[in-house]
Amino acid sequence: MxxxxxxxxxxxxxxxxxxxxxxxxxxxxxxxxxxxxxxxxxxxxxxxxDIDQKYIGLFSEIPETVIHFTAKLVDIARNELKYELNPNLVVTMSDHISFCIQRAKKEIYVQMPLIYEVEQTFPAEAKIGRYAVKQIERRFHVRLNQNEASGIAMNFVNARYNSKSRTDVTEELQSQYDDILEDTISIVEDEMGILIERNSFNFARYSSHLMYLLKRIAGHQTLDSDNGIMYKSMREEFPEIAACVELIDRYFHRKLRIDLSEEEKLYLLLHINRICTREGL
Missing domain, CATH: 2.30.24.10 (CAT RNA-binding domain)
Incomplete structure (x- = not known):
């Protein structure tokens, strides 16, 4: 070799x-x-x-222990699930799990879809998600919200080799998706003074987050919890990113007549902060 x-x-x-x-x-x-x-x-x-070029750099960014843990988890899933999984799943889920661990260490608990709701539609994936949460807690010595299992479960659902990433989004929102994605990315670029390559992992991850946000809008669901104090704290720590988030919130109000909850804003702030960190800001 x-x-x-x-x-x-x-x-x-x-x-x-x-x-x-x-x-x-x-x-x-x-x-x-x-x-x-x-x-x-x-x-x-x-x-x-068969790892996509835009994900290769993550092998040097994500902790090796997380990558090896996730690879074993994906091995288990391949034996349990009745469909082929995208080869990029090991990298994208490693990034997801690494983010979960980082949030847990900072005691930032973001509301996820209830795991029992995911179980109704995707029981096999939910079972693996529950198993993953227990193993993450044991291996990395953190305490996770048990609904993190639903986020992990949906990683498997979205990694079906030929799955449509835009399912469950209304036709109206789907037709606006590309414009919303480009407009909000442009807000981030202009406000933070960075250029986000459209074929980069940063762009792909933000795109995925935006799609989940639009799915929740389509289903008349919002992320809402008692994280208002946490958002205020993060807003004080990262005022420039918080200002960027507020501009995106105003954009959504103008475009879709919706206002983001503080939970949504917190999650968006965390994602934009990760983008800026990777861009060297």
Whole structure:
């Protein structure tokens, strides 16, 4: 196997004997100067094929323990679920779980759909979600809201290989989706002084968050909890991002005649903060 690019000391982009590109995990495989031939394949502990280019950088950003934990979780899901899962799921769910852990350590608990509601439609995925929450708590020594299981469950649902990401959104909202996405991204770019590449993971994650938001609007659901105090605290800590969120809230009021709850604003602030952090702000 030829190692062609280091991601970190233990992850690297490689090419196998058939000329296929992959991400390989193994202790120290990224340490030597690349490119080089890896003779001892026993060093490889796991391989990831068909990873979209925009997700590759996350292998060097997400804690390795989270990636390996998630890979094992996805292995379990592949045995339990009756459909093929998108190969990018390991990366996107690692990012999701890493975000859950970060929030829990800061005692930020964002309201999720009730797990028993998800169980009605997706019982197999909900079961894995519940299992995942228990294992995350045990492995990473954090306390999670049990409804985090629903967010993990929906990651599996959305990772069906040929699933439509825009289901459950009204035709009117779906027709406006691209405009809403571009308009709100432009607000973030203008206010924060950054450029978000449209083929980047930051863009894909924000797009996914926006779609979930529109689904809740379509279902006349809002995220609402007692996180008003937390939002006020975060607003004081990140005033520029909070101002950006308020502009997006006004945009939604003009465009869709809705006002975002403080819970929605908090979640949006957290997402925009992650984008800015990754863009080096």
């Amino acid at each position: 030829r190692v062609i690019k280091k991601l970190n000391n233990n992850f690297a982009i490689c090419v196998d004997g058939e000329g296929k590109e992959l991400i390989a995990a193994g202790k120290g495989i990224g340490f030597p100067k690349t490119p080089y031939e890896l003779e001892d394949l026993n060093l490889i502990t796991r391989t990831f094929y």
